[in-house]
Amino acid sequence: MTTITARAMGQALSRVDGPAKVRGHAPYAFEQPVDRPVYLYPVEAAITVGRITGIDCSHASAQPGVLGVLTHLNAARTSAGASGELGILQSDQVAFRNQFVGAVLAETSEIARYAAGLVRVDYEARPHDVVFDAGRRDLYKPEQLAPSFPMDTDKGDVDAALSSAPFALDQGYTTPRYHHNPLEPHSTIAVWADGHFTLHMSTQGVHVARACLAQVFDLDPDRIRIIAPYVGGAFGSKVQPRADAVLAMLAARMVPGRPVKFQLTRQQTFSQTGYRPPTVQRVQLGADRDGRLLAVAHSCTAPTARIQEFAEHSTRSTPTLYATPNLRTRQRLAKLDISTPSIMRAPGEASGMFAVESAMDEMAIACGVDPVEFRIRNDTDTHPLTGLPFSSRNLAGCMREGARRFGWDQRDPTPRARRSQGWLVGTGVATALYSVFRLPGSASIQAHPDGRYTVSIGAADIGTGTWTALAQVAADALGVDLTQVELQIGDTNYPCASEAAASSGITSWGAAICEAADQLRHALADQPGGQLPPQGLTITADMPENPYLQQYSMHSFGAQFAEVRINEFTGEIRVPRQLGVFAVGRIVNPRTARSQLLGGMTWGLSMALHEHGALDPRFGATVNQDLATYHVASNADVGNVEVHWLDEYDPYVNPMGTKGIGEIGMVSAAAAIANAVHHATGIRVRDLPITLDKLL
Numbered sequence: 001m002t003t004i005t006a007r008a009m010g011q012a013l014s015r016v017d018g019p020a021k022v023r024g025h026a027p028y029a030f031e032q033p034v035d036r037p038v039y040l041y042p043v044e045a046a047i048t049v050g051r052i053t054g055i056d057c058s059h060a061s062a063q064p065g066v067l068g069v070l071t072h073l074n075a076a077r078t079s080a081g082a083s084g085e086l087g088i089l090q091s092d093q094v095a096f097r098n099q100f101v102g103a104v105l106a107e108t109s110e111i112a113r114y115a116a117g118l119v120r121v122d123y124e125a126r127p128h129d130v131v132f133d134a135g136r137r138d139l140y141k142p143e144q145l146a147p148s149f150p151m152d153t154d155k156g157d158v159d160a161a162l163s164s165a166p167f168a169l170d171q172g173y174t175t176p177r178y179h180h181n182p183l184e185p186h187s188t189i190a191v192w193a194d195g196h197f198t199l200h201m202s203t204q205g206v207h208v209a210r211a212c213l214a215q216v217f218d219l220d221p222d223r224i225r226i227i228a229p230y231v232g233g234a235f236g237s238k239v240q241p242r243a244d245a246v247l248a249m250l251a252a253r254m255v256p257g258r259p260v261k262f263q264l265t266r267q268q269t270f271s272q273t274g275y276r277p278p279t280v281q282r283v284q285l286g287a288d289r290d291g292r293l294l295a296v297a298h299s300c301t302a303p304t305a306r307i308q309e310f311a312e313h314s315t316r317s318t319p320t321l322y323a324t325p326n327l328r329t330r331q332r333l334a335k336l337d338i339s340t341p342s343i344m345r346a347p348g349e350a351s352g353m354f355a356v357e358s359a360m361d362e363m364a365i366a367c368g369v370d371p372v373e374f375r376i377r378n379d380t381d382t383h384p385l386t387g388l389p390f391s392s393r394n395l396a397g398c399m400r401e402g403a404r405r406f407g408w409d410q411r412d413p414t415p416r417a418r419r420s421q422g423w424l425v426g427t428g429v430a431t432a433l434y435s436v437f438r439l440p441g442s443a444s445i446q447a448h449p450d451g452r453y454t455v456s457i458g459a460a461d462i463g464t465g466t467w468t469a470l471a472q473v474a475a476d477a478l479g480v481d482l483t484q485v486e487l488q489i490g491d492t493n494y495p496c497a498s499e500a501a502a503s504s505g506i507t508s509w510g511a512a513i514c515e516a517a518d519q520l521r522h523a524l525a526d527q528p529g530g531q532l533p534p535q536g537l538t539i540t541a542d543m544p545e546n547p548y549l550q551q552y553s554m555h556s557f558g559a560q561f562a563e564v565r566i567n568e569f570t571g572e573i574r575v576p577r578q579l580g581v582f583a584v585g586r587i588v589n590p591r592t593a594r595s596q597l598l599g600g601m602t603w604g605l606s607m608a609l610h611e612h613g614a615l616d617p618r619f620g621a622t623v624n625q626d627l628a629t630y631h632v633a634s635n636a637d638v639g640n641v642e643v644h645w646l647d648e649y650d651p652y653v654n655p656m657g658t659k660g661i662g663e664i665g666m667v668s669a670a671a672a673i674a675n676a677v678h679h680a681t682g683i684r685v686r687d688l689p690i691t692l693d694k695l696l
């Protein structure tokens with residue numbers, strides 16, 4: 001693999017889109033200026049499961065300013081049929097509470113919303129099944145989601161090892177429902193004209209969204225253009241288009257030539273945009289007298305939607321963590337009459353590693369080994385399941401550097417032994433891990449005679465800093481100054497790219513850009529005299545295969561530390577200090593990288609102490625569906641968050657030496673806090689969130 005020299009990479013540049021953002025010149029989808037907009041407001045199912053027996057639109061239609069009412073009776077047929085999350089308005093069936101059953105189109109958003117309330121829908125409800133518990137008889141093994149990560153894994157004889165291990169642990173852990181709350185709710189502006197759709201859409205990937213919607217509407221992808229230069233946050237909920245985009249497109253078909261604007265309300269995002277499903281997990285560990293693991297077993301059960309399967313793959317990374325001769329993971333689901341769960345930042349690891357890293361803390365204590373030392377002692381040079389060496393693995397380095405910076409050597413391991421003015425003080429640690437993903441795509445580079453380069457790729461900036469970091473990669477790939485590079489992203493008119501997901505953006509897009517730069521150099525060398533022709537030169541290249549994928553196991557690593565203070569009398573929990581040290585390959589931009597990791601750690605704090613979607617068993621929907629009742633960590637909750645990384649360069653992943661930083665900051669931050677809570681209080685909380693009632 002060719003490697004590129006870092007000149008622009010490594011600079012802590014401010015965001016190139018920063019000035020436009022603060023001046024209001026960087027519009028999100030709903031803010032794109034359009035002529036004669038039509039506003040859409042949805043009608044949501046008022047039952048959980050059943051069928052629609054009648055719809056009366058007459059009152060709604062009679063309102064001045066109403067342009068039409070969309071129902072399953074007049075909506076265009078799509079190829080989604082009546083199945084799946086996107087199969088809306090295709091039949092009289094209702095599959096979950098709040099599913100879209102109609103929409104009103106009007107001249108203003110106020111009229112649309114008012115008239116939607118006038119649409120009368122009659123239902124015949126059937127009994128529903130929405131309550132999950134791990135003892136259900138209908139648990140089943142889901143389809144394998146990612147080829148390299150099987151749902152079930154087995155190595156050695158876990159049960160035999162556990163029964164003879166000097167130290168053995170068998171514990172249950174649970175995590176609740178977590179909901180997506182990006183700054184910008186899901187939004188679409190859809191125009192249908194001359195047999196083409198133009199969409200301004202809040203998405204993590206314009207091409208992925210287009211491929212999906214082209215299939216739903218049975219159109220050649222060339223007849224859909226999606227534009228998304230700026231996205232106000234997205235953490236998995238915008239990887240695939242949601243029903244809101246389909247509804248906007250169905251509506252656009254009713255009013256050809258006019259742009260239909262649809263933005264979900266904050267409440268609607270709770271039922272329409274996916275969520276991390278709750279998990280019930282079991283971890284079994286066995287260790288010898290030296291504190292070396294003899295067995296690791298991890299199982300996870302979770303609910304999924306009857307209409308569409310999703311597995312929160314909580315056991316995915318467990319086999320990668322530590323050396324062990326015996327290993328077993330199991331993943332099971334139950335289908336319920338609920339809206340579709342889906343991916344959320346570190347899908348699998350965020351929930352799964354809370355359980356495993358809590359259990360590791362319990363086992364370290366049982367063995368009488370310091371929790372940092374326990375993890376280092378069980379470190380491994382080769383993947384415990386595949387036997388492959390790691391492309392780079394610096395877990396022990398992260399642990400040591402973190403312990404040094406955090407002041408871990410001062411720590412007295414005794415629980416409930418430190419008090420400061422009525423507060424119990426404790427510290428905890430946990431291992432973070434996230435795998436390297438690489439998604440195919442392409443990029444083009446146009447060399448201009450004046451020395452400028454236009455780099456085009458359908459990549460996304462979901463607020464993470466792609467505009468800046470990818471330009472830095474492109475400048476180094478071309479070996480030119482950053483000022484010579486003009487980047488174009490966020491439009492299906494640019495070469496087909498993967499989505500901003502699975503921490504794979506820079507890895508995948510950057511590899512495609514490096515390939516295009518390489519090919520451009522060769523093409524230039526072939527020109528007469530090595531001179532650029534007067535009209536310039538354009539090269540489009542695909543991300544090449546990576547031969548090292550079969551030879552190395554590729555992952556990012558980290559160590560999470562936390563200090564907590566628990567009020568002895570009220571149980572109030574404070575987290576004055578979080579510290580993370582990561583080994584994530586080369587850092588392209590220290591400023592935006594720090595923000596990503598810090599944001600992840602903050603979300604981990606939110607997961608540890610606050611977030612909890614409460615499902616109402618009578619309706620099968622989340623009750624606390626707004627930011628007043630669904631608590632997320634806010635400024636006052638966040639203490640001093642320190643982000644560090646090791647100076648690492650991974651030569652096997654891509655020409656930049658990067659490994660991905662989008663999700664690992666969140667992984668195990670909650671476990672570090674839970675472990676610190678145990679150190680402070682002697683109370684082991686195995687069910688998130690850690691609320692004060694659990695500490696009294």
Ligand code: MOS
Nearest residue numbers: 235236344345502
């Ligand atoms: Mo990320 S949860 O793959 O958007």
